[in-house]
Amino acid sequence: MKEDRGMKKRLTALTLALLLGLSVLLTACGGSAKGSAASSATASKEHPMILTLAHNQAENHPVHKALVRFADQVNERTDGRIVVKIYPNGQLGSENENLEQLQAGVVAMAKVSAPNLATYNDGYNTFGLPYIFNDQADYYRVMDSQQMDDFFMSSADDGFLTMTYYDSGSRSFYTKGKAIRTPSDLDGLKIRVQDMAVQTDMMKALGGTPVTMSYGDVYTSLQTGIIDGSENNVTALTTGKHGEVAKYYSVDEHEMIPDALVMSSKVWSTLSAEDQAAVKAAAKASTEYQKELWAEATEKAVEQARQEMGVTFVYDVDKAAFQAATAPMIQTYEDKYPGVKRLMQSIEQVREAN
Structure with a gap:
């Protein structure tokens, strides 16, 4: 000691x-x-x-x-x-x-x-939680709101x-062997996540096995089978060349x-x-x-991944099932971190006002 x-x-x-x-x-x-x-x-x-x-x-x-x-x-x-x-x-x-x-x-x-x-500031844990934004329009509406600026300056x-x-961008799962359409598709799969407790908790809630590693190690780990997939925005397929190995990009958009x-x-x-x-x-x-x-950049990455790398983009994802699987986790974070609960309430206020 x-x-x-x-x-x-x-x-x-x-x-x-x-x-x-x-x-x-x-x-x-x-x-x-x-x-x-x-x-x-x-x-x-x-x-x-x-x-x-x-x-x-x-x-x-x-x-x-x-x-x-x-x-x-x-x-x-x-x-x-x-x-x-x-x-x-x-x-x-x-x-x-x-x-x-x-x-x-x-x-x-x-x-x-x-x-x-x-x-x-524990309120910033909110931004790592899954499915707190409905889509890109909702994301921009909330992030550009006065309520969010008040939080930023507090x-x-x-x-x-x-x-x-x-x-x-939005983060989704990309994998080598099969597409991810429901949480059960993640069972037994080793998925790389960032070294953040919120992402590890998310993967556990969805039934996958979280593997934390640096972004620079993802390509080789996909090649060698250390991991079965990863999660990131679509540009990772091209700038990181992950699309050369992972051929399914399942657009579940779990995080923004x-x-x-x-x-x-x-x-x-x-x-x-x-x-x-x-x-x-x-x-x-x-x-x-x-x-x-x-x-x-996103539009270009999707086109390049499709045309040059042969990546299949999967859109028929059961988002409701993913949201249901992670809802208890979000509640746990709200109970644990007062700042998360306050910011989540502010986000709902923006939606109600619109």
Whole structure:
């Protein structure tokens, strides 16, 4: 036990050392304190306030392109007094590391998958739950609502605020040997899921065997039979080349997990009210742009998977059976996490209003 505690202390010390080193690096690049105005009130075009933004997507991804649009809009709306400096491709670490850096004041902003924020605010567990959105139209209606924006901006005490969301599509099952039309079709199948408790719980509720692994290991694991299938949006078939191995994509659309553009609440407080409005407007504009890019990418992926990879898209899925199988799980999360229950109530309020 003493050895374990000693190891934890050494790892903690190493993490802090790395963060300090990263802070120095960003400062040298003009991404943090030196070279940046301390607040938007003291910023000028000649001496701007620099906001570092970290994410793990490639530069050809729709989200990165939307973030570039966001940075351009912030620059334009503030007359160059605020500059967003983007670090893509996981240059500054994983999403969880980026969130730690944001909490530590090393970076100002980050793009992360929304459920990763549940570590700091339990309401974000909601976004990993299955079937909380009826379809894409319902998803957009809820995510663009005032109720959702109120939730996004309610986490200042948790160290962050969500400026906007980005669409990462609907997630469905894709498999090697057979199509998935009902939960019983998952019996005995090993399905890769993300390292998130909510996805593991979902697979158990549906009768499959969850296997957590990194996205980069999925292709080989499908080839070798370590897993029988996976779940993701349709672009995984093409960008990850999973469609070369998994020939059935069953459109059950069990999850629609948004990405979140988050900002340190401490940094947010250094912006004037006018500049806060400018940043929010730029963020919302970038979301509308990303929706267009995502629709194009999805359409292209479906066509390529069909024509070039021979993937069969299965639409006669019994969604009602999947919803019934996962309903007790959703109730468990509402009972366990007060934030989930409140956000689910807000989602229902949006539907009632429409």
